Amino acid sequence: MKRLKSILLHLLLVGITIATIYPILVVISVSLRPSDALYSTSLSLIPDGATLDAFKVILTDKPFLLWMRNSLIVSLSVTIFGVALASTAGYAFSRFRFPGRRVGMIALLVTQMFPATMLLLPLYVLMRKLGLVDSLLGLIVAYTATVLPFTVWTLKGYYDTIPRDLEEAAMVDGTTQIGAFVRVVLPLARPALMITSLFSFMSGWSEFIVARVILSSQSLYTLPLGLEGLAGTFQTEWANYSAGSLLVCLPVVLLFLSLNRFLVSGLTLGGVKG
Amino acid sequence: MAEVRLEKVEKIYAQDKRVLHNLDLQVRDGEFLVLVGPSGCGKSTILRIIAGLEDVTDGRLLIGDRDVTSVPPRERDIAMVFQNYALYPHLTAFENMAFGLRIRKRPKPEIESKVREAASLLSIEPLLEKYPKALSGGERQRVALGRAIVRDPQVFLFDEPLSNLDAKLRSEMRAEITGLHRRLGVTTVYVTHDQVEAMTMGQRIVVLNGGVIQQIGPPLEVYNRPANRFVAGFIGNPGMNFFEQVRVGERGMDLGGVPVELPGSSSIPAGEFTLGLRPESLSLDPESPLRMRVDLVEPTGGEAFVYGQLESENGHRVIMKAPSDVQAAVGDVVGFRFDPGKAHFFDAVSGDRIER
Ligand SMILES: Nc1ncnc2c1ncn2[C@@H]1O[C@H](COP(=O)(O)OP(=O)(O)OP(=O)(O)O)[C@@H](O)[C@H]1O
Ligand SMILES: [Mg+2]
Numbered sequence: 325m326k327r328l329k330s331i332l333l334h335l336l337l338v339g340i341t342i343a344t345i346y347p348i349l350v351v352i353s354v355s356l357r358p359s360d361a362l363y364s365t366s367l368s369l370i371p372d373g374a375t376l377d378a379f380k381v382i383l384t385d386k387p388f389l390l391w392m393r394n395s396l397i398v399s400l401s402v403t404i405f406g407v408a409l410a411s412t413a414g415y416a417f418s419r420f421r422f423p424g425r426r427v428g429m430i431a432l433l434v435t436q437m438f439p440a441t442m443l444l445l446p447l448y449v450l451m452r453k454l455g456l457v458d459s460l461l462g463l464i465v466a467y468t469a470t471v472l473p474f475t476v477w478t479l480k481g482y483y484d485t486i487p488r489d490l491e492e493a494a495m496v497d498g499t500t501q502i503g504a505f506v507r508v509v510l511p512l513a514r515p516a517l518m519i520t521s522l523f524s525f526m527s528g529w530s531e532f533i534v535a536r537v538i539l540s541s542q543s544l545y546t547l548p549l550g551l552e553g554l555a556g557t558f559q560t561e562w563a564n565y566s567a568g569s570l571l572v573c574l575p576v577v578l579l580f581l582s583l584n585r586f587l588v589s590g591l592t593l594g595g596v597k598g
Numbered sequence: 599m600a601e602v603r604l605e606k607v608e609k610i611y612a613q614d615k616r617v618l619h620n621l622d623l624q625v626r627d628g629e630f631l632v633l634v635g636p637s638g639c640g641k642s643t644i645l646r647i648i649a650g651l652e653d654v655t656d657g658r659l660l661i662g663d664r665d666v667t668s669v670p671p672r673e674r675d676i677a678m679v680f681q682n683y684a685l686y687p688h689l690t691a692f693e694n695m696a697f698g699l700r701i702r703k704r705p706k707p708e709i710e711s712k713v714r715e716a717a718s719l720l721s722i723e724p725l726l727e728k729y730p731k732a733l734s735g736g737e738r739q740r741v742a743l744g745r746a747i748v749r750d751p752q753v754f755l756f757d758e759p760l761s762n763l764d765a766k767l768r769s770e771m772r773a774e775i776t777g778l779h780r781r782l783g784v785t786t787v788y789v790t791h792d793q794v795e796a797m798t799m800g801q802r803i804v805v806l807n808g809g810v811i812q813q814i815g816p817p818l819e820v821y822n823r824p825a826n827r828f829v830a831g832f833i834g835n836p837g838m839n840f841f842e843q844v845r846v847g848e849r850g851m852d853l854g855g856v857p858v859e860l861p862g863s864s865s866i867p868a869g870e871f872t873l874g875l876r877p878e879s880l881s882l883d884p885e886s887p888l889r890m891r892v893d894l895v896e897p898t899g900g901e902a903f904v905y906g907q908l909e910s911e912n913g914h915r916v917i918m919k920a921p922s923d924v925q926a927a928v929g930d931v932v933g934f935r936f937d938p939g940k941a942h943f944f945d946a947v948s949g950d951r952i953e954r
Contacts, residue, residue: 489684492651497698497749498672507701511688 355379355566378567388568390543391550398460398546399528402467406475406524407517409468414479415505419488429480432473440470441533448537458540466538467528475520482516483509518586522579529576547572599785600662600752601627602648607657609643609809617643618809621657625753630779630786632800634793636832640809641789645755648787650674661752672701677746678755682762683738685730691741692717692726698749716744719778736767747778754779754786760795772799793833797821805829827949830874830942836903836917839880843946844873854910856887860938865954872949874942877903877919882926886933890916892926906932 349369356374382388416422417429447466448457456462486509494504510517532548539545545553551572554565602625609618617640625631633641646652647659650671659667666674677698685694692713699709717723720740730738739759746754756775760768776799779786790796796803797817805812805820805828813825824830830838845852847868850860890906902924908914909931918934926932943952 487682487684489680489682490686492649492671493678493680493684493745494686494697495651495671496649496676496678497745498701500670500672503701507697508686508688 351566351569354562355570357563378561378563379571381564382567382571386550386554386564386568387542387545388550388571391545391547392571394460394544395529395547398463398467399525401460401464402471402528403521403524405464405468406471407521410472410475410479410520411510411513411517413472414476415483415509417476417480418483419491429477432476435473443470444533444537447534451538457538458544459538460544462538463535463546464528466534467531468524470534471524471527475524478520478523479513479516482513486512515586518583522583525579526576529572599628599783601625601629601660602753602785602787603658603660604644604647605658605660607644607647607659608655609640609647609652610655616809618647621809621811623804623811623814625785625787628783628785630776630788630799630801632796632803633787633789633806634791634796634800634803634832635806635812637791639806641791641806642757643809644806645678645757645787645789648753649676649678649755674753675751676753676755677749677751678757679739679742679746679759681758683730683742685738685741685745687730690727690729691722691733691744694730694741695726695744695748697745712748712750713744716747719747720744720774735763736771739763739771743775743778747782752785754784756786756788758790758792759788760790761792775799793835797833805832807832823951824874824942825951827872827874827944830944830951834876836877836919838942839875839877839914839916841873841875841908841914842912843870844943845870846943853888854908854912854914856910858888858938860941866943866952870946871952872944872946874944875936876940877917879937879940880916880918880934881936882918882920882924882932883935884933886935888935889931889933890918892928892930892932895924895926895928897922904932 353369353371355378356376357371358373358375358377417425451457451462451466454462454465456465490508490512491501491504494508495501499507530548531546532552535546535549536552539549542553551565551568554561554568602623604621604623607618607621607623608616610616621644623644633644635641643652647654648661650666650669654667657667658665661674661676685691686697689697695713695716696709699712704712713726714723717726720743722737722740722744725733725737725741730741733741739762742759759775760771763771772795775788788795788799800817802815803817803820804814807828813820813829820829821833824833824838827840831840841853846860846866850858851873852858853873889909891909892904892906894903894905896903896905900922902920902922904918904920904924904926906916906918908916916934920926943954944950945952
């Protein structure tokens with residue numbers, strides 16, 4: 325009985341894994357096709373006459389590296405600003421009692437209830453007034469603002485699990501309140517800081533709609549915008565498109581792999597902490 | 599080393615919750631003072647006020663001759679040991695102990711030698727590279743002690759530091775902490791609700807109830823001459839026997855209808871009082887007209903506690919400490935007497951001790 329259950333469970337997991345991986349394999353396969361076999365319906369994963377031409381085209385003939393640079397600027401800035409603001413705001417919400425604390429917490433939560441598209445128009449108007457339309461800074465501000473509610477709540481929740489005694493011990497030992505935060509609370513909150521950093525980075529890396537609305541100069545395009553440009557109106561060079569997609573994914577995959585250790589403990593945050 | 603003085607301290611938490619009212623307390627230079635009292639009486643609050651972790655609503659706090667009422671904890675030169683140890687989980691035992699010195703930017707060799715010295719004093723040298731989660735409760739407690747010692751502070755504060763340890767370890771650590779105090783001579787305030795700790799460790803003990811000091815004095819004095827009924831009942835285990843409405847006259851008193859001679863009773867004004875008798879001042883006596891019905895005999899090895907009820911109209915509860923071979927069984931009615939010289943009298947209304 326137990327054995328049967330285990331077999332069924334594994335079959336299910338294998339099925340899900342294949343369903344997840346297969347499309348990616350197809351993309352890899354398409355990216356390797358020579359340009360004369362674009363519409364091939366062959367199902368073999370490594371196509372006949374496999375070539376890296378598409379990658380070469382993307383990296384040399386298209387402004388891919390420029391898009392990558394823009395995306396990196398935006399995503400890294402969002403990560404740094406976002407985590408700096410969220411780690412301190414979350415600490416304040418967790419440790420201090422001040423007028424507006426409850427209202428502030430709830431307001432942050434409420435913003436999460438609206439779909440991002442609904443915020444597009446007001447966001448655009450706001451950016452116009454601030455003179456931030458068509459600038460990477462505008463995009464950074466917009467992304468940071470959208471990730472903050474989630475990151476502030478996550479960090480506040482994590483700080484809540486860190487006993488206050490530790491900070492009090494540190495303050496008796498000679499630190500200021502801020503010193504206790506930096507030397508004791510932040511190191512202990514590392515798993516939560518990792519997951520909020522990753523979340524902030526990802527939200528900047530893969531976002532399309534807001535970028536489309538705010539940016540118009542081609543030189544400021546981020547990866548998702550640039551990639552979309554590869555899909556022509558009448559004809560799309562699928563090999564190039566696939567190669568571009570893979571290159572976009574690569575940094576994220578590397579990031580996930582290197583932070584794997586923290587992710588496992590980070591994703592179970594808010595669960596029972598032993 | 600310094601004395602600590604609280605002057606007219608008032609503490610009101612949010613929602614007008616008054617915890618301390620007009621509290622005066624002096625901890626002498628180099629003294630080991632124990633604060634003891636039931637849960638919620640304000641012991642931790644007093645300690646946290648001395649540490650600076652809690653503001654006073656009114657009043658002053660002096661350490662040495664310095665008014666530190668509004669000085670932040672880091673500038674008070676105190677060290678505190680918390681009930682749950684509060685070791686920094688991300689630092690090794692060594693780094694936990696070195697933390698305060700590093701903050702104060704002391705030179706590396708000094709930090710190294712101070713930590714090693716404290717570690718050898720507490721025999722935890724082999725544990726220095728371990729993280730707190732790899733230490734047992736007793737070891738964590740030692741590291742927490744070490745963290746306090748290396749700071750070389752003016753005052754040590756302890757908030758129920760032994761309550762998470764098992765009984766054997768607790769008595770070991772009791773001896774260790776008093777030994778440390780004897781050696782270092784640092785002014786110490788120690789909070790506990792365990793009266794064994796209070797009796798064995800304190801040079802003086804402060805009995806608190808509801809944020810009000812009931813009595814301050816050396817342990818034996820508090821035990822032998824409790825200032826009021828609360829102290830009498832709180833200190834001592836099992837607790838003192840109380841007999842309400844005992845009429846005291848010219849020659850003696852009337853205990854549940856039984857006249858008892860009381861030498862020196864003339865010094866007590868005639869009237870009705872609460873009589874208090876420690877379990878150890880009672881003993882079995884088949885001849886005695888005072889009788890009790892036994893409902894529980896509790897042998898503890900070296901001695902036995904006999905619980906029963908007075909055979910009289912009001913049936914007061916009586917607890918007697920007897921030799922372990924005591925001849926009494928549940929249901930028996932036995933006679934007992936007590937040493938009238940060791941009887942305590944308290945005012946029936948205020949509960950204050952009546953001296954005689
Ligand atoms: N931050 C706070 N806000 C409001 N009330 C508090 C606060 N801290 C303590 N109190 C109240 O003050 C009273 C005294 O608390 P305190 O912690 O000093 O008691 P204690 O004597 O240390 O008790 P215990 O033996 O249980 O530790 C209690 O009634 C408690 O509920
Ligand atoms: Mg307490």
